[in-house]
Amino acid sequence: MGQPGPGRQQRIAALQSAAQRDLEQIRRILEDITGFNSLWSGNVTVEPLSVDYLGVKQWSCDIGIREDVLQHREQRWTTMIHESLHPVSNGLQRDSYSANQGWEEGIVEQAQRILRNRIFDRLNISARTSQLRDIDRRNLYNDFVSELETLRTRLGIESERFYLELLSAPLAERSQFVKTIGDNRWVGDALDEWHQVFEQSDKVLRRVL
Amino acid sequence: MAEDNIELARRMSYARTIEEIQAVKKEAHEWLQQHPDDLTVLSAGEGLAMMESALVNKEQVKRASA
Numbered sequence: 001m002g003q004p005g006p007g008r009q010q011r012i013a014a015l016q017s018a019a020q021r022d023l024e025q026i027r028r029i030l031e032d033i034t035g036f037n038s039l040w041s042g043n044v045t046v047e048p049l050s051v052d053y054l055g056v057k058q059w060s061c062d063i064g065i066r067e068d069v070l071q072h073r074e075q076r077w078t079t080m081i082h083e084s085l086h087p088v089s090n091g092l093q094r095d096s097y098s099a100n101q102g103w104e105e106g107i108v109e110q111a112q113r114i115l116r117n118r119i120f121d122r123l124n125i126s127a128r129t130s131q132l133r134d135i136d137r138r139n140l141y142n143d144f145v146s147e148l149e150t151l152r153t154r155l156g157i158e159s160e161r162f163y164l165e166l167l168s169a170p171l172a173e174r175s176q177f178v179k180t181i182g183d184n185r186w187v188g189d190a191l192d193e194w195h196q197v198f199e200q201s202d203k204v205l206r207r208v209l
Numbered sequence: 210m211a212e213d214n215i216e217l218a219r220r221m222s223y224a225r226t227i228e229e230i231q232a233v234k235k236e237a238h239e240w241l242q243q244h245p246d247d248l249t250v251l252s253a254g255e256g257l258a259m260m261e262s263a264l265v266n267k268e269q270v271k272r273a274s275a
Contacts, residue, residue, distance in 0.1 A: 049245075052237050053254030059262055066251075075248075094263035101222065101256055138248040140218040140256075207223050 015070045016046045019080065022123075023063060026084045029119050034164055040087040046070060055079040057086035059094060074131040081119060082112045091170030102205030103166075103174040106144025111163045147201035154197055155181055175202055214244065218253035227268065230261045 020042075027038045043062040047053075054075065055065040063083045069075045085108040086092055097104055113136060120127055136142075152162045155178070169177045179202075182194040202208075221237055224230040234257060237250055244250070 051254070051258075052234065052241055052251065053258050054248070054251045056255050056258050059259075059266070094266055098225070098260055098263045101260070105256055135248060138252070140215070140222060140249050140253040143219070143222070207225070209223065 012046050012067065015067060016044060019044045019046070019065060019070055019076075022077075023080055023084060025123055026080055026119060027087075029122050030081075030084055030088055030115070033115060033118065034088055034167065036088040036090070036168060038084070038087045040084065055083045057083050057092075061087055074127050074135055077120070077125060077127060078112060078116065078132065078135055081116050082108055085111050085167070089167050089171065091172055093171070096171040099206065100171055100175065101207055102141075102144035102147065104171055105141045106148045106205060107163055107166045107174070109139065109141040110145045110148060110159075111167060114160050114163060144205055147204045150197065151178055151201050154194070155185070157181075175205070214240070214247050214249050218249045221250070221253040221257045224257065224260065227261065227264050230257060230264065233257070234261070 023040070023044055024042075027040055030036075031038055039061050040057075040063060041061040043060075045062060045064045047056075047064045047066045049066065049068060051064070051066055053066065054069050055063065057063055063080075065076075065079055065083065069079050086104070089104060089108060092104060116127075116132075119125075148163075152159065155162075166174050166177070179198050182198060183191070186194050217233075217237060217240055221233050224233045237254060237257070240250055241247060
């Protein structure tokens with residue numbers, strides 16, 4: 001792997017073509033499940049091993065995925081679904097992203113975990129649970145998922161509903177959206193306690209030191 | 210290694226200036242040469258790439274309007 005030449009070019013072309021086909025299918029299923037339109041450009045690039053990420057949604061709305069990720073069944077599907085969720089996320093723009101990274105990446109990552117089995121069923125894909133668990137366990141975005149789960153369980157909102165509602169809220173307003181749910185629910189000491197929990201999680205989600 | 214890679218990945222996700230991003234990006238690249246299958250650092254790489262691209266664009270817009 002990694003050697004130049006016609007064989008390598010053919011292999012990259014095959015990876016690109018298969019990813020393109022599967023991303024189109026994921027897009028249709030996500031639009032169906034969420035009811036949101038995807039802004040994905042329809043372009044996917046196979047990224048070389050020299051890039052330091054698994055996949056990325058570019059600001060042009062192209063998707064890039066590293067070539068070795070595209071050759072590992074579970075990493076390929078989890079990365080494709082994760083990157084396909086960014087273009088259905090409301091208000092993902094440069095400024096809102098840099099100020100609210102966890103409110104985007106944590107939500108997209110947890111939505112990926114919640115929705116993937118339904119996508120696998122629809123596409124008749126078999127994935128190894130042990131591999132999926134290992135991929136989940138090693139993801140840095142667990143920092144964000146953990147804080148979102150703290151807030152969700154405190155609010156007592158069902159998982160899928162919580163993450164899909166947040167995906168549909170503009171990214172710049174997600175933090176306030178969640179805070180307001182608690183503000184409208186509690187008074188007195190319970191409200192103070194909510195504010196403490198919220199502020200602690202919000203700091204992590206915004207990466208405020 | 211487990212502690213080192215999580216600490217590096219967290220620093221990647223806390224980088225908020227172009228200078229911080231470039232410094233931690235170099236560190237991550239060197240780390241990944243030694244640990245190419247480190248999913249924790251690779252998972253943080255996405256956010257770093259998006260953040261860098263957002264900040265570079267912001268600088269370009271600022272310069273163009275100056």
